[in-house]
Amino acid sequence: MVLQSQGPVSFTKTTLSYPVYAAEFDPYNRGFLVVGGGGGQGRSGTLLDTSKRATLDTTAEIELSSEEDSITSLATLASKDGLVTLAGINSSEADQKAGKNEHLRTFDIKYPKKKQASDEKQDAEAQDANISFVGKASLFQPATGPKPETYQRVLRLSPTYKRDSPNKRIGAVATGLAKRSEIVVFDATRTPTTDAEIIARIPMRDNAEAADLDITELETNTFSITWATDYDVYEQTVMYNFDTKKASFSPANPRKVYTIPKSEDPSKPIRPKYRAIRWLGNEDVLLLSNLPNRTGAELSIIHFYPSGPALKVKQKVLPGHVKQAVGLDVCSLDSDKAGNKQVVIAIASHDISIPVYTLDYNANTHTFGKFKRFTTLRDVHPLQMTCLRFSPFHSPVRAPPPEQDKKGNALPTKNPAHPGPQYIKLCSTSMGNTVVVDTFALLPSTPSDRQSRYVLLHPSDEFRQRTTYGILIGFAVLVFAVLLQSMYSTDIYAPILADFIPLPASSASSSASEAVSSISSVVPSVASAASSAVASPGVKIADLLDMHFALPGGSSDAENKAVIIRDQGEGKSLAVHMGDKEEYKQQDEHAKHWHELNAKEQEGWKKKLLEAGHWTVEEGETILKGVVFSSWAGFVGRVAGEVIREL
Numbered sequence: 232m233v234l235q236s237q238g239p240v241s242f243t244k245t246t247l248s249y250p251v252y253a254a255e256f257d258p259y260n261r262g263f264l265v266v267g268g269g270g271g272q273g274r275s276g277t278l279l280d281t282s283k284r285a286t287l288d289t290t291a292e293i294e295l296s297s298e299e300d301s302i303t304s305l306a307t308l309a310s311k312d313g314l315v316t317l318a319g320i321n322s323s324e325a326d327q328k329a330g331k332n333e334h335l336r337t338f339d340i341k342y343p344k345k346k347q348a349s350d351e352k353q354d355a356e357a358q359d360a361n362i363s364f365v366g367k368a369s370l371f372q373p374a375t376g377p378k379p380e381t382y383q384r385v386l387r388l389s390p391t392y393k394r395d396s397p398n399k400r401i402g403a404v405a406t407g408l409a410k411r412s413e414i415v416v417f418d419a420t421r422t423p424t425t426d427a428e429i430i431a432r433i434p435m436r437d438n439a440e441a442a443d444l445d446i447t448e449l450e451t452n453t454f455s456i457t458w459a460t461d462y463d464v465y466e467q468t469v470m471y472n473f474d475t476k477k478a479s480f481s482p483a484n485p486r487k488v489y490t491i492p493k494s495e496d497p498s499k500p501i502r503p504k505y506r507a508i509r510w511l512g513n514e515d516v517l518l519l520s521n522l523p524n525r526t527g528a529e530l531s532i533i534h535f536y537p538s539g540p541a542l543k544v545k546q547k548v549l550p551g552h553v554k555q556a557v558g559l560d561v562c563s564l565d566s567d568k569a570g571n572k573q574v575v576i577a578i579a580s581h582d583i584s585i586p587v588y589t590l591d592y593n594a595n596t597h598t599f600g601k602f603k604r605f606t607t608l609r610d611v612h613p614l615q616m617t618c619l620r621f622s623p624f625h626s627p628v629r630a631p632p633p634e635q636d637k638k639g640n641a642l643p644t645k646n647p648a649h650p651g652p653q654y655i656k657l658c659s660t661s662m663g664n665t666v667v668v669d670t671f672a673l674l675p676s677t678p679s680d681r682q683s684r685y686v687l688l689h690p691s692d693e694f695r696q697r698t699t700y701g702i703l704i705g706f707a708v709l710v711f712a713v714l715l716q717s718m719y720s721t722d723i724y725a726p727i728l729a730d731f732i733p734l735p736a737s738s739a740s741s742s743a744s745e746a747v748s749s750i751s752s753v754v755p756s757v758a759s760a761a762s763s764a765v766a767s768p769g770v771k772i773a774d775l776l777d778m779h780f781a782l783p784g785g786s787s788d789a790e791n792k793a794v795i796i797r798d799q800g801e802g803k804s805l806a807v808h809m810g811d812k813e814e815y816k817q818q819d820e821h822a823k824h825w826h827e828l829n830a831k832e833q834e835g836w837k838k839k840l841l842e843a844g845h846w847t848v849e850e851g852e853t854i855l856k857g858v859v860f861s862s863w864a865g866f867v868g869r870v871a872g873e874v875i876r877e878l
Contacts, residue, residue, distance in 0.1 A: 240606060240608065240669050240670065240671055241284060241669070241670050242608075242667055242668060242669040242670065243281075243284065243285065243286060243287050243667070243668050243670075244287070244665060244666070244667045244668075245279070245286075245287040245289070245665070245666050246663075246664050246665050246666075247266070247268075247275070247277060247289075247664050247665075247666065248273060248275070248664065249268050249269050249270055249271075249273045249274070249275050249301075249664060250268045250269065250270040250301075250617070250661075250662045250663070250664055251266050251267070251268040251617060251618070251660035251661065251662075251664065251665070251666055252267065252268040252269075252301060252302060252303050252304075252617045252618060252660065253266065253267050253268065253302055253303060253304050253305040253318075253319075253617075253618050253660070254266045254267075254305065254618045254620045254658045254660050254666070255305040255306055255307045255316070255620060256281075256307070256620060256621075256622040256623065256656065256658065257307060257309065257314060257622075258307055258308070258309050258391035258623055259309050259391065259393070259623075259625070260622055260623060260624075260625060261309075261342070262280060262281055262282030263278060263279065263280060263281065263282075263290070263314070263342060264278075264279045264281045264287075264658055264666075264668065265277070265278055265279075265305055265307060265314065265316055265340065266279060266305075266658075266660060266666055267301075267302030267305055267318060268301050268302055268617075268660070269295070269297075269300075269301030269302060270301065272297045273294075273297065274294070274295035274296060274297055274299065274300075274301055274302070274320075275292055275293065275294055275295060275302075276292065276293045276295065276302055276316075276318065276338065276362060277289055277291070277292045278290050278291040278292070278340055278360055278362060279666065280343075281622075281656060281668055284670055287666060287668060290342075290343055290359075290360040291340065291341075291343075291359070291360035291361050291362045292362065293338070293362040293363075293364070295320070296323075298323045298324075299320055299321065299322055299323050300320055300321035300322070300382070301320070302318050302319065302320055303319045303320070303321075303382075303383065303384075304318065304319035304383060304384075304385065304386035305317070305318050305319075305386070306386050306387065306388045306402060306419075307388075308388070308400065308419060308422070309391070310339075312341055312342060313339070313340045313341045313342040313360070314339075314340040314342075315337065315338070315339060315340075315365075315422050316337070316338045316339075316340055317335060317336070317337055317338075317386060317388075317402065317419075317422075317424070318335075318336045318337075318338060318386075319334055319335065319336075319382075319383035319386050319404070320334065320336045320367075321334050321382045321383065322334065327381075330373045331369065331373070332369055332371070332381060332382070333367040333368055333369045334369060334370070334371065334381075334382060334383040334404075335367065335368050335369070335370055335383065335386075335404060335424055336364070336366070336367045337364075337365040337366045337367070337368075337422045337423035337424060338362055338363065338364055338365060339362070339363050339365050340360070340361075340362050340363075341360055341361050341362075341363075342360055343359055343360040365422065365423050366422075366423025366424075366425075367423070368423060368424050368425050368426070370404060370415040370417060370424070370426070370429060371383075371404075371406055371409065371413065371415060372411060372413065372432075381406050381407070381408060381409040381410075382406070382407045382408055383404050383405075383406070383407070384405050384406060384407030384408075384440065384441070385403075385404065385405040385407075385441060385443060385444055386402070386403075386404050387402065387403055387444055387445055387446055388400050388401070388402045388419055388446065389401050389402070389419070389446040389447070389448050389454055390446070390447065390448060390623070391623060392448070392625075393625045393626075399420050399452070399473050400419040400420060401416060401417065401418060401419055401430065401446065401454055401469070401471060402416070402417050402419040402424075402446075403415065403416045403417070403444055403446060403456055404417075405440070405441035405444055405458065406435075406440065406441075407440060409440075410438075411434070411438065412434070412435035412438050412439060412440045412441070413432055413433060413434050413435060414432075414433040414435070414441055414444065414456070414458060415429060415431075415432055415433075416429070416430040416431040416432075416433065416456065416469060417429050417430055418430060418471070418473065418476070420473060430469065430471055430478045431469065431478060431480070433456075433467060433485055435460070436463075436465075436485070436487070439460040439461065439463070440460065441458040441459070441460060442458075442459050442460060442461060442504070442505050442506060442507070442508075443458065443459055443505070443506065443507045443508045444456060444457065444458035444459075444508065445457055445458075445508050445509050445510050445516070446510075447510040447512075447513055449468070449513050452470060452471055452472060452473065453468065453469070453470050453471075454468070454469045454470075454471070455467070455468045455469075455510075455513065456468075456469060457508060457510065457516055457535075458508065459505035459507075459508040459518060460505070461504045461505060462490055462491045462502055462504065462505070463487055463489070463490050463491075464487070464488050464489040464490075464505070464508070464516070464518070464533065464541065465485045465486065465487055465488065466485065466486055466488050466535060467480060467482075467484075467485040467486070468480065468481040468482075488533070488535060488540055488541035489533050489540060489541040489543070491503060491505070491520070499523075501523040501524075502523070503520040503521060503522050503523065503529070504520060504521055505518055505519070505520050506519045506520060506521055506528075506556055506557070506558075506559065507519040507556075507558060507559035509559060509560065509561045511532065511561065511563070511574055511590070511592070511599070512563075512592065514534055514535050514536075514597075515532055515533070515534050515535065515544075515599070516532070516533055516535070517530060517531075517532055517559070517561060517574075517576065518530070518531045518532075518533065519556050519559040519578065521555050521556055525554045525555045525581070526554065527548065527549065527551070527553065527554060527555075528549045528553050528554075528555060528556040528578070528580075529546060529547060529548045529549055529842075530546070530547040530549065530576070530578075530588075530602065531543055531545065531546045531547070532544050532545040532546075532599060542848065543848065544598070544599070544847060544848055545599060545601075545602075545841075545847055545848075546841050546842055547588075547601075547602040547842075547844065548842050548843075549578065549580075549586060550586065550607075552580070552582055552584065553578065553580040553581070553582070553584070553586065554580075554581055554582065555580070555581040556578050556579065556580055556581065557579045557580070557581055557615070557616055557617075558578070558579035558616065558617075558618060558619040559576070559577070559578055559579070559619065560576075560577055560619045560620055560621050560657075561574055561575065561576050561577075561621065562574070562575045562621035562622070562623070562624055562655050562657075563624070564624050564655075564673065564684065564685050564686060564687070565624065565625075565626035565684045565685055566594070566684055567676070567682075567683070567684040568682070569594050569595065570592075570594030571591070571592060571593060571594050571595075571684070572591075572592050572594075572684060573589055573590070573591050573592070573676075573684075573685075573686045573687060573688070574589065574590045574591075574592065575587065575588075575589055575590075575605075575621065575655065575671070575687050576588045576589070576590060576602070577619055577621065577657055578619075579616045579618075579619040579659065580616075581615070583609075583610060583611055583612050583614075583615070583616060583661075584607055584608060584609045584610070584611065585607065585608040585611055585616075585619070585657070585659060585669075586604065586607045587604075587605045587606050587607065587608065587657075587671075588602045588603060588604055588605060589602075589603045589605050589686070589687050589688040590602055590603070591603075598847075601771065601844050602844070603688055605687060605688050608669060611659055611661075611667055612659065612660075612661035612663055612665050612667065613661065613663040613665065614661050614662045614663035614665075615661060615662050615663075616659055616660065616661050617660050617661055617662055618658070618659065618660045619657070619658070619659050620657070620658045620659075621655060621656070621657050621658075622655055622656040622657075622658075624653075624655050624673075624685075626684075626685075627650040627651075627653060628650060629650060629681055629682055630650065630681065652672060652673075653672075653673040653685050654670050654671060654672055654673060655670075655671050655673065655687070656668050656669065656670050656671070657669045657670075657671065671687055673685040673686065673687055674686055674687075674689050676689065770807055770845065771844070771845060771846070772794055772796075772807070772840075772845050772846055772854055772855070772858065773854060775794055775807065775808075775809055776794065776854075791811055791812065791813065792809055792810070792811060792812065793809070793810065793811075793812035793815075793857055793858060793859050794807065794808075794809055794857065794858045794859070795807070795808055795809070795810045795812070795815055795822075795858075795859045795861065796836075796840070796845070796858055796859070796860055796861070797861040797862075798839065798861065798862045804843060805839060805840070805843050805845060807845055812859050815859060815861075816859065819861050821861065821862060822859050822860065822861040823859070823860055823861075824856070824857075824858070824859060824860075825852070825855045825856045825857075825858055825860070826856065828860065832860075833852075836855075836860055837852075837855075840855075
């Protein structure tokens with residue numbers, strides 16, 4: 232049966248006989264998924280049928296040698312009747328000690344034939360799928376020494392596109408535990424892969440290992456490879472002629488484009504480490520990094536330039552429950568005529584949850600919007616997740632435009648305006664032998680447009696979510712304010728309030744009305760602050776200004792109004808709302824305009840705004856000049872916290 236997740240997602244699950252470490256979908260979405268792994272005496276690869284949303288059916292399986300390593304990575308190439316699958320499998324310990332590790336294996340997978348009515352008498356075996364071994368190769372330089380350990384850590388292929396001509400692809404593998412770390416780029420159109428298909432060997436600078444890598448196709452036969460070590464991001468462009476086997480590179484050697492800045496605080500010298508990297512287009516990559524000591528994880532986007540260093544343009548701190556991330560994958564949906572598109576992002580968290588976000592790309596400004604949470608899939612597996620993979624999405628074929636009569640009116644057509652429901656699938660695997668496939672339904676961005684692109688989260692859905700969230704927050708604060716006032720009106724709480732309300736000692740036992748009056752003179756109107764739905768976490772300063780001055784009379788009080796940003800304390804989000812700047816500065820003498828902050832304070836606020844999603848680097852500092860910044864944690868918050876704790 233189709234199970235329902237906590238979000239608008241359906242999923243199916245199967246349990247195999249071995250821990251699963253790798254998974255890869257058919258590159259053309261023909262309804263099949265390859266998974267592999269192993270443990271103990273078992274080493275296996277399995278072909279699963281994902282065409283039915285209700286079940287995951289095993290259609291073929293291959294048992295591998297128990298003397299060799301498990302399948303740790305997979306990549307798939309489409310063939311006419313199935314797949315050519317590349318797998319990372321390290322040779323036996325004896326072979327590795329002899330300096331021989333044939334780590335890249337090739338398998339041929341035949342899909343089951345679709346049974347026709349005329350095939351009823353056909354032998355059932357002819358209908359079955361099968362997996363057969365084709366060959367193996369060692370692309371890395373032979374390891375030497377007392378412990379000649381070199382294993383295949385990463386395997387990636389360039390993306391697949393639907394074209395009239397065959398899609399020629401390249402691949403890359405990266406070493407792990409090697410004394411001489413390297414990335415080997417190879418021609419993926421010829422299998423099994425041998426030394427003759429090697430395009431380039433890229434030695435790692437400072438012998439650092441590639442934590443992850445990805446490949447994009449800039450134009451026909453021109454590819455860009457990017458990889459991340461613990462702290463650095465590199466890029467190399469490869470121009471390869473598949474016919475002559477000639478390759479050229481730009482630049483001649485890999486270029487380091489970005490480095491995680493070192494902490495200025497000597498007491499915190501440890502930096503975050505990169506875990507995964509994925510292309511978002513031809514100029515931008517998404518990076519997943521883990522903070523030190525399992526204190527969290529974050530996403531960041533860096534923009535590549537033709538030359539020179541890259542620029543970090545966006546950052547997203549993941550929710551608090553994500554103490555450490557173990558994997559990342561993205562799925563780019565189709566673009567419209569202008570080049571706008573939506574990207575779906577999934578993160579495998581150490582707590583066995585999968586946060587899913589969407590990211591909108593604006594081709595006109597060449598910028599990405601903010602990360603929008605779509606859903607969080609929780610308790611997906613019984614044990615730690617090992618792999619996360621999206622099925623690729625290819626724009627469906629649209630119906631031809633409707634014919635018109637002599638008057639120019641559209642004639643009725645049997646074909647629908649859109650090709651019907653579209654879906655993307657997300658596979659996750661675990662050490663608990665489980666494989667889960669989540670299915671996400673897509674929507675046309677503009678339903679009335681026959682050529683509309685597809686999205687997972689529609690802009691109107693986002694608006695409704697933000698409006699509902701704002702209304703709920705505002706209502707909750709108003710209710711809390713009423714409850715707080717009712718508490719102050721009883722003498723029983725007077726001793727409690729006297730301990731922390733900054734009132735003269737003589738007024739500690741005064742009437743409740745005097746206490747409320749004193750609080751009101753210190754704190755801005757709770758109802759006024761609560762009525763601002765835009766005072767929610769993640770609201771952009773630019774959006775807040777646009778929304779305010781778009782209201783009737785909004786521009787008339789421009790000199791009096793300002794965006795007020797308050798740091799609510801350690802571990803809390805920034806409070807952002809539009810208010811009267813002079814009135815607020817009278818209430819909080821420590822509040823400052825941008826020009827009143829020193830350089831260190833400005834850098835600190837920019838980091839906080841960037842992490843919280845209120846501001847992006849490309850917006851510049853000009854937009855911050857009219858903002859009032861405050862580190863005042865909020866008098867109402869302190870009072871409320873104390874009262875709740877005492878209760």
